Amino acid sequence: MKIYDLRTDTITKPSEEMRKAIYEAECGDDVYMEDPTVNKLQEMSAEITGKEKAIFVSSGTMGNLIPMLILGRKTKQAILEEEAHIIHYELGGASSLAGIMPIPVKAERGILTKDIIKNYFNEQPYYMSAINIVGVENTHNRHGGSVYPIEVLKELYNFTKSKNVHLHMDGARVFNASIASKSSVKEIASNTDSITFCLSKGLGAPMGAMICGTEDFINEAFSVRKLIGGGMRQIGLMAAAGIYALEHNIDSLEEDHIKAKKIAKTILESGIGTIELSHVETNIVIADTKLPSANIISKLLEKGIKASSFGDYKVRFVAHRDISMKEIDEVCEIIKNIKL
Numbered sequence: 258m259k260i261y262d263l264r265t266d267t268i269t270k271p272s273e274e275m276r277k278a279i280y281e282a283e284c285g286d287d288v289y290m291e292d293p294t295v296n297k298l299q300e301m302s303a304e305i306t307g308k309e310k311a312i313f314v315s316s317g318t319m320g321n322l323i324p325m326l327i328l329g330r331k332t333k334q335a336i337l338e339e340e341a342h343i344i345h346y347e348l349g350g351a352s353s354l355a356g357i358m359p360i361p362v363k364a365e366r367g368i369l370t371k372d373i374i375k376n377y378f379n380e381q382p383y384y385m386s387a388i389n390i391v392g393v394e395n396t397h398n399r400h401g402g403s404v405y406p407i408e409v410l411k412e413l414y415n416f417t418k419s420k421n422v423h424l425h426m427d428g429a430r431v432f433n434a435s436i437a438s439k440s441s442v443k444e445i446a447s448n449t450d451s452i453t454f455c456l457s458k459g460l461g462a463p464m465g466a467m468i469c470g471t472e473d474f475i476n477e478a479f480s481v482r483k484l485i486g487g488g489m490r491q492i493g494l495m496a497a498a499g500i501y502a503l504e505h506n507i508d509s510l511e512e513d514h515i516k517a518k519k520i521a522k523t524i525l526e527s528g529i530g531t532i533e534l535s536h537v538e539t540n541i542v543i544a545d546t547k548l549p550s551a552n553i554i555s556k557l558l559e560k561g562i563k564a565s566s567f568g569d570y571k572v573r574f575v576a577h578r579d580i581s582m583k584e585i586d587e588v589c590e591i592i593k594n595i596k597l
Contacts, residue, residue, distance in 0.1 A: 261588050262563045266577035269461040275501045282497035287489050294493030302467040306446035310475035312468050317429045320453030320466035322350045324425045326481045329355030335390035336360050338367045340399035367397030371416040394427045395434045402541030404434045414448040429455040433539040436511050460502035513540040516576035516585040523589040542574040560591045
């Protein structure tokens, strides 16, 4: 039976062309900062985001943890949307390792705004902890790949600057956000103090993420990366995959968005769930189901479709480069014929 794996966009495998780039990569010792391929990837990432400097790290989780370790201090807080990846999928590293207390804040579709957070910045007595980080997620995974409107982000950033608070963006899928919002990654990143993006999600690299920020911030990130065991040696092999992804795999993300909309429309037509089509902005589809999600996932799996449970009555599908448009059409036909 043919399998259509739509659980996530991290299950993609390196293409033959990417594997060739890995094989041919020039390597050095990156702890000595002598790996030319890593150095090139870091320079590219800084240029793409418009930041002064960038650092290659092993994962998006490390990419979010390092800024928290730099900025985190006991008695400090980080404002995060209540469904944020940092809260749900990173094992509490912000608190357990960085010593910072996350403040979960509810926001429509995961989009924190100035008006939502401003009341958290009232003058406080010495015995109350103060906020020194605001974290945003773009696109927002648990809100179905929602995208920050650029004007909302600008207003939020201007507010955090006025409060001398660091704004960090978990931009794991920021290239999806860029395509959907028709704003460049550089423009999006210009409204942050630091930004992390993943190479191993929609871009198809086997591992890795980038943190981009000021020169001083990234210089400290190098020390913190080493502190938590993230120093890597001849890692140019994986950096080459990242370079290939940035040079060749960004434009195809738009096709993934089209695939997601096809799935969403089919879910509505089939009656297995409900979804607001205008909320399908990128490559993630989260549908409310009539039956328990475990039942729906089981029925889909019987036909070869792998999806994820995102709650007792929620199912998630993620379109990606390893499932072609033709295969998406096949998936839609299967969904239409699922018997509840």
